[in-house]
Amino acid sequence: VQLQASGGGLVQAGGSLRLSCAASGRSFSGYGMGWFRQAPGKEREYVAAVSSGGTTYYTDVGKGRFTISRDNAKNTVDLEINSLEPEDTAVYYCAAKWSYRLSTWSAKNIEYWGKGTLVTVSS
Numbered sequence: 001v002q003l004q005a006s007g008g009g010l011v012q013a014g015g016s017l018r019l020s021c022a023a024s025g026r027s028f029s030g031y032g033m034g035w036f037r038q039a040p041g042k043e044r045e046y047v048a049a050v051s052s053g054g055t056t057y058y059t060d061v062g063k064g065r066f067t068i069s070r071d072n073a074k075n076t077v078d079l080e081i082n083s084l085e086p087e088d089t090a091v092y093y094c095a096a097k098w099s100y101r102l103s104t105w106s107a108k109n110i111e112y113w114g115k116g117t118l119v120t121v122s123s
Contacts, residue, residue, distance in 0.1 A: 001025035003114030005094045010120045016082045021094030021114055023075040028096050028112075033070055033077040036107055037061075037090035038116075044093065044107040050077060057102035084121045091116040 007019040019035070034049025048062035050070045058066060070077040077094060094114040097105060
């Protein structure tokens with residue numbers, strides 16, 4: 001079972017990025033899928049998730065400039081980030097968990113992690 005994130009890179013403040021996560025090894029159609037991020041020297045924090053049925057949840061971190069979406073047929077989940085800020089610099093990890101209670105997710109209870117993709121925002 002693998003979750004492979006991509007789409008990170010170096011971008012100027014105010015720009016946009018679209019991160020993508022592809023799942024392989026099994027179908028995640030019944031799983032919630034989401035994104036976390038970890039900035040240098042900080043704990044991994046929850047950004048957003050989407051249920052198998054398409055219900056989305058955003059933490060305070062993810063509200064406003066982040067949009068999560070998924071394609072069950074392709075086993076992918078995307079995270080679009082607009083109006084990027086230097087504070088968004090982090091490694092972004094995709095995650096999967098068998099749970100409809102998206103608000104209860106935390107870095108400590110995720111079942112599957114991707115390897116992460118680095119987003120660097122220059123000022």
